[in-house]
Amino acid sequence: MNIKTVDDIRKIRGDIREKIKTLNLKQFQNQTFGQENEYSYRGLIGGIESLLTDLSTLTQHKNKFLKLSDYDERRNIISTLNNILSYLENPSNLYSYVNNLKKILRNYNVRNFSEHQIEFEKEIENVRKIKMELKDVLRDALMFKMEINKNSNLIKETQEDIDKKLENSIETFKEISQKLKEMSNETDKQQTLNEDLDSIKRDAEISLDTISEFEKEASSNNKLIQTFAENIHSRDKRLAQIEAETNSISEKLKKYEEERKSILKEAQNLIETAKQALNYKTAEGLSAAFSTQHEQANKWYYWVWWIVGAGVCLCGTLGLGLWVMYNIQDQWFMILGRILLLPIPIIGAVFCANQYTKQKNIIEDYAYKQTIAKAIVGFSEELNKNGKDGDNSEYVNYIKQALTEIHKDPLRSRKEDKPLLNLKNNQLEQLIELAKKIIEIGKSNT
Numbered sequence: 001m002n003i004k005t006v007d008d009i010r011k012i013r014g015d016i017r018e019k020i021k022t023l024n025l026k027q028f029q030n031q032t033f034g035q036e037n038e039y040s041y042r043g044l045i046g047g048i049e050s051l052l053t054d055l056s057t058l059t060q061h062k063n064k065f066l067k068l069s070d071y072d073e074r075r076n077i078i079s080t081l082n083n084i085l086s087y088l089e090n091p092s093n094l095y096s097y098v099n100n101l102k103k104i105l106r107n108y109n110v111r112n113f114s115e116h117q118i119e120f121e122k123e124i125e126n127v128r129k130i131k132m133e134l135k136d137v138l139r140d141a142l143m144f145k146m147e148i149n150k151n152s153n154l155i156k157e158t159q160e161d162i163d164k165k166l167e168n169s170i171e172t173f174k175e176i177s178q179k180l181k182e183m184s185n186e187t188d189k190q191q192t193l194n195e196d197l198d199s200i201k202r203d204a205e206i207s208l209d210t211i212s213e214f215e216k217e218a219s220s221n222n223k224l225i226q227t228f229a230e231n232i233h234s235r236d237k238r239l240a241q242i243e244a245e246t247n248s249i250s251e252k253l254k255k256y257e258e259e260r261k262s263i264l265k266e267a268q269n270l271i272e273t274a275k276q277a278l279n280y281k282t283a284e285g286l287s288a289a290f291s292t293q294h295e296q297a298n299k300w301y302y303w304v305w306w307i308v309g310a311g312v313c314l315c316g317t318l319g320l321g322l323w324v325m326y327n328i329q330d331q332w333f334m335i336l337g338r339i340l341l342l343p344i345p346i347i348g349a350v351f352c353a354n355q356y357t358k359q360k361n362i363i364e365d366y367a368y369k370q371t372i373a374k375a376i377v378g379f380s381e382e383l384n385k386n387g388k389d390g391d392n393s394e395y396v397n398y399i400k401q402a403l404t405e406i407h408k409d410p411l412r413s414r415k416e417d418k419p420l421l422n423l424k425n426n427q428l429e430q431l432i433e434l435a436k437k438i439i440e441i442g443k444s445n446t
């Protein structure tokens with residue numbers, strides 16, 4: 001059996017959980033809320049998740065929930081959940097609805113349900129899993145940090161070792177050069193210097209090894225430099241290609257700009273020609289003609305007789321209705337004939353009303369067109385003054401709209417198709433039904 005209030009609680013609970021996943025909990029990190037500032041934003045969200053767990057226990061055991069609550073209480077829970085969903089991102093108003101939900105759920109003593117204990121253990125298990133995953137992530141991060149520090153120390157040590165070896169090599173070369181000079185000056189002491197030569201030879205071998213290591217490092221650095229040079233060369237090629245494309249686009253833009261200027265110049269010439277051909281005096285003549293037609297159509301005797309005719313027809317309809325009502329004892333065909341006379345004055349009243357409406361439409365239309373004709377001259381000059389250089393689109397658009405309004409027929413249809421025929425058919429059907437009833441009454445009386 002589906003209970004709508006319980007299903008609504010489940011749905012809103014799911015919506016709140018989905019929205020919590022999208023919240024930025026660091027947004028109100030250093031702020032507190034509540035009457036005693038007892039809540040943080042993260043604490044409010046955690047409290048809401050705990051309350052949603054309690055609601056899950058209640059909705060999973062529907063029968064028990066229905067025994068413990070009535071319809072108004074469930075509606076109250078739905079209203080509170082909707083407010084929590086609305087104010088999840090506004091903790092200043094959120095905490096009051098969280099407190100209300102606590103008060104409501106406290107009456108059900110959900111925490112003492114054996115089923116709630118199972119739900120609580122599941123939540124604890126999920127927290128433990130998350131804790132273990134965080135420990136693994138933290139351990140990996142620490143190992144990565146140690147490895148970075150180790151590599152940094154090795155790099156520093158290698159650099160220092162290379163610097164020391166370089167200094168030693170320089171000193172060794174200096175010593176070799178000094179000893180060679182001494183050998184050239186003291187050729188007579190060759191025998192006594194053999195031991196020195198052996199030691200120098202050993203130092204030279206060590207220096208050669210050091211030089212070979214330097215050569216290897218230089219060759220590896222040379223490869224890196226070559227790779228870097230190739231990258232720079234490829235970037236230079238790409239920049240040259242982009243520059244060529246830019247130049248091509250610039251040429252096209254220049255051509256488009258020249259074409260636009262020529263088109264605008266041609267449009268300006270056409271507008272000036274149109275001004276000379278039309279002449280603003282035409283607008284003044286139109287305004288005078290519309291003013292004359294408006295004054296002529298607005299004379300009282302053109303429309304007052306239609307009001308009088310409509311009133312007479314309505315009075316005739318009322319009189320026929322009273323005649324039918326007060327002479328009900330006559331024969332049925334006499335009553336039917338009187339009833340059939342009723343639509344005639346009604347149709348006459350409708351006709352007079354339509355004619356009055358047409359006359360009023362003509363008056364309003366001529367007044368509107370008179371205003372448009374008077375405004376053409378002033379607005380046209382103003383649009384030309386305030387328009388952009390070489391751009392007369394606003395002026396052309398205004399003249400086009402003004403001429404469109406002037407050429408509209410005063411007696412044009414101003415509404416969509418009217419359901420007059422359907423209304424008349426309904427009235428006739430009602431009259432026929434009424435006539436049948438009157439005939440039956442007349443027959444029963446005779």
